[in-house]
Amino acid sequence: MHKSWWKIAAVVLLVYTIAGGFLMNVPRRFILNESIRNLYFHVCMWLAMMILFGVSVAYSIKYLRTQQYKHDIYAAAFAGTGLFMGLLGYATGTIWANYTWVTDQGQSLGTILKEPKLLGAGIAILIYCAYFVLRGSFTDIDKRARVTAVYNIFAFVMLFPSIWIIPRLVGSLHPGSPGNDSGNPALNFNDLDSQMRIVFYPAIIGWTLLGVWITTLKIRIQFLKDKAMLQ
């Protein structure tokens, strides 16, 4: 936690992402046009969310194995940041959909947003909101840590059908649904070219590192609050 090189790396990568993302050349795709630049933000948010949720589950498993309270703090902090990233992913996706999915046939954004893929993502967010509601319902700290760790593992597993499997089975405007024949449930790799990849991959790392950074700060605050209990 005391090494600083990865924080510097996060800043450098994000400066590169924002500068390169807005200034470098992108392929002109039908409908997408310049809005394809949102790939560096929207898709990365969801990937960072999945990675952070994954780390959270790893700490939950670790808690169940070792019963050390600090692992519970880790798990909760990572889940919280993951949820925040998910909400940002939703927000960036809404902006994107507003410019690409709404046609000029009198549709409003409201009708567009009733999409299976978006509902799946909404469910994912609800599952993790339930995780925090569950956390709030306990007074006993050990019990809270154990029970929420169990729910966290279960929630993570149930996340896969809701955001990776179900949207694959039903038609959607979102890239990667049936009829979009890219095979990937989240994005259409055919739309990317090598020039985009040199920004896209660093962007994923940059946003994930930023998420981890935010989480470590939250963990440190929690450690200070619970100082008496951890010793």
Next chain:
Amino acid sequence: MSSSQKIYALFKKDLLLEIRQQYTFYGILLYVACIVYVLFLSVNEPDAPTWNALFWVNMLFISINAVAKSFLQEGRGKMLYYYSIAGAREFIIAKLLYNIVLMLVMSLLSLLTFSFFLGAPFLDGIKFTGLTLLGGISMSLVFTLMAAIASRASQNAAIMVIMGFPVIIPQLLLLIRISKSAFGEVFKQGVVSQMVFLLIGLDVLVLALCMILFPFLWKD
């Protein structure tokens, strides 16, 4: 006693308790009757998609009510007693079995009352019945684990609903989608069986998670 005997004993205890008290059974029966009667008075004979949606929402609420009781009725002292006579896995298997049996009966009953009052718009009765049973099993599995988690929290009935609803939505969506095939909607070859297998796969997954995770909830 071997573990299968223990499972059988625990399962029998739940079943006997149910037969003697007849609280859940008639409670849920009344619940279904009330729902169906209200629906009958308000929409009479709904068209197929509405019928389908109403039926599965009804199933969702029934399964929550039926399954929630299984853990809520066990007090702290009783749990301590079970702890001394059986292992965590045996206990959860017995609970799962009992809840599955309960939900199978409840699903069939609600299907009957639904078809009696609201009409039966499905074309393939056997297929839809099978799907109802599969749906009942899926829901009872998920909600058993949710009830086990909720029984550890205070205000457990509310918590169970909050945790259970988002988690069950994927399965519910799948069920509603598959049941459309029983209403005569034409699917691409093999898609329906693929979705049924996905549902069964999810059930197996939930079952495995119950086996792995319940021992951690067991110890207090």
